[in-house]
Amino acid sequence: MNEILTLSALSILVVSFGVGIVVGLTGMGGGALMTPALIFLGVNPTAAVANDLVAAAANKSVGAVVHAREGSPNLRLAAWLIVGSVPTAAAGAFIIDAVGTDESQTTFVKTAIGCALIFTAVTYTLRMYLGMRAAARGVVAGDTDPAVRPIPTLIVGAVGGLLVGITSVGSGSLIMVALLLLYPTLSAVRLVGTDLVQAVPLVMSAAITHVIVSGVDVGVLVPLIVGGMPGTFLGARIANRVPQAVVRRGIVIVLSLTGLTLLGVPPVAIGLIAAGLVILGPVVWALVREQVNRPVPAADSADGPAESAPQRSGSSGGSPGDHGA
Known part of the structure; x- marks a missing residue:
């Protein structure tokens, strides 16, 4: 009991509450934020991954049950993802253990997390771009299930797992973006529900082997x-009152800088990159948004109605708020 009532535990509780709020606000996978936060709080990287996976297994189960009751997941698609992800997720702990000494494992895990965070930042930016482009083209959410593509889906599940x-990074971010690209007609609610349902056995498999x-x-x-659950609940409650675009771009910056830090990039370089992202990032994004929102010329639209006419697609719905990014 005494090991729970410590300053370190209190710090973790406060940070997990904050990360939970962000997860509730944006739907962003908690592992991409919580695992590096634990490392910066002094938790050993391998322990950070193991504990975050066990906590995620509990938290994701709640969300998956809610979506399953509402009938939103595409269970056939989720099944193919699970077949691909569960075996590779279970192998993660054994791969880390096979690296060698504790010091080698720490270096390996920190490097892997750093690379995963950079990759997550890139794919999260892509997710925002896809949502913005869909909104600009008048795309609305579909209401039919697409035909499942088994081989690509298995590969996505295996790599994500x-x-x-x-x-512990990727179940709620990288796989979501891959599903957006593979199944653009999958509606937003089915996309989130499918991702949550497949994430439960994926995370549980990884958590069990880490334990x-x-x-x-x-x-x-x-x-x-204890900190994550109420934080996620609060974030979901206030999501409609918070400017999603600012939060999402802030997450991309945090993920990028955190990933670079874990990869050992010098602090001076990180400071310069941070300044560039904060100052130039909004300018670049505004230019991209202007380009995306530019009306399609009549000559271009004559080539085919699909580009100018509204389509029924799920790529508009990575998560609520992508369109305002």
């Missing part, structure tokens, strides 16, 4: 769950 198993290999720290796990 391996990434989650090693870093077997390295165990969990009660002083880390309990504050993660």
